[in-house]
Amino acid sequence: MDRDRFATVACSIARTAGVVADPWTLLVLRDLFLGVHRYEELRRDLGVATNVLADRLDRLTEAGLISRHEYQRAPVRHEYRLTDAGHDLYGVVLSLMAWGDRHLAPDGPPMLLTHDTCGHDTAPVVACGRCGGELTDADVTVAPGPGGRHAPGTTVIAERLAGPPEH
Template identity: 40%
Template sequence: MASRIRLEDRECPLSTTVEHVGEWWTLLILHDTFDGYTRFDQFQENLGISSSMLTTRLKTLVAAGLLERRPYQANPVRHEYVLTELGRSLRPVILALAAWGNSRLAPPERSMILVDAQSGEEVEPVVVDARTGRRLDDSNAYVFTAGPAAGDAMRARYAPASTTAPNPARTA
């Protein structure tokens, strides 16, 4: 698959993340792996995805280090696809995306909800700063800035905003 990242975005963590997991089927496959699916036929049956598309997406996830391909049967050889530590680290992101989708629906319209495994009570995931515990959804409190490895384009994008006009690209 051809890269969709523009040359100037190669150092942007959002662009490189979307290159790995921003495709429709990829997110659904990852969601299935979090629910315990590991085998090709399970993914195919649950998602209704074509064999060729599933093969392509699984190869991409393995190449990105998000899934590991392991044999589970010798004759004929069959493989399962298991989340790596890197893949498991995406769970909070997938949960946040699902929660965002649910927040746009009335409770009776939600087909899937996240609950506390012990109490069964519905939970509402939020993204917080690990150090302070403050919610990150306040776009006035948190902004991006150029990091230590930023190139010229990234430094120009996140240069201190002028006093005459806000830099909306800086807000997260």
């Protein structure tokens, strides 16, 4: 898949998908969030081919989501740490997990979450940054932003956001 073509689409979802929308990439991120940082541990946990893992780690490094750190010189070994931009994807990964728990986990969720601040079990929700209320597609209005434009990948959306043409 040519991921670079998504970088030019005037849509933050398309641009983000070009970086992280791949099952192996999301699983690498999951493992990093869970504290698996060393290459060999990632390979062993995921059961992924070394060339695939190396490619995903390179992509995440190039995108600025992780950084590579040498922890051994002979032979050279690396571990991978999330950058601030990588940490910012935590909510995205949790949202995907919550959807999978609701719709694709007939035996129940594979992992349970406890919010350390309050000590209660929790499930992630997307919430308003102002009032804290849950955001759903039924109660959010979308308006054109300064970076939006009529272009490939956003043609119909740009037209709908702009409203009917003025006569």
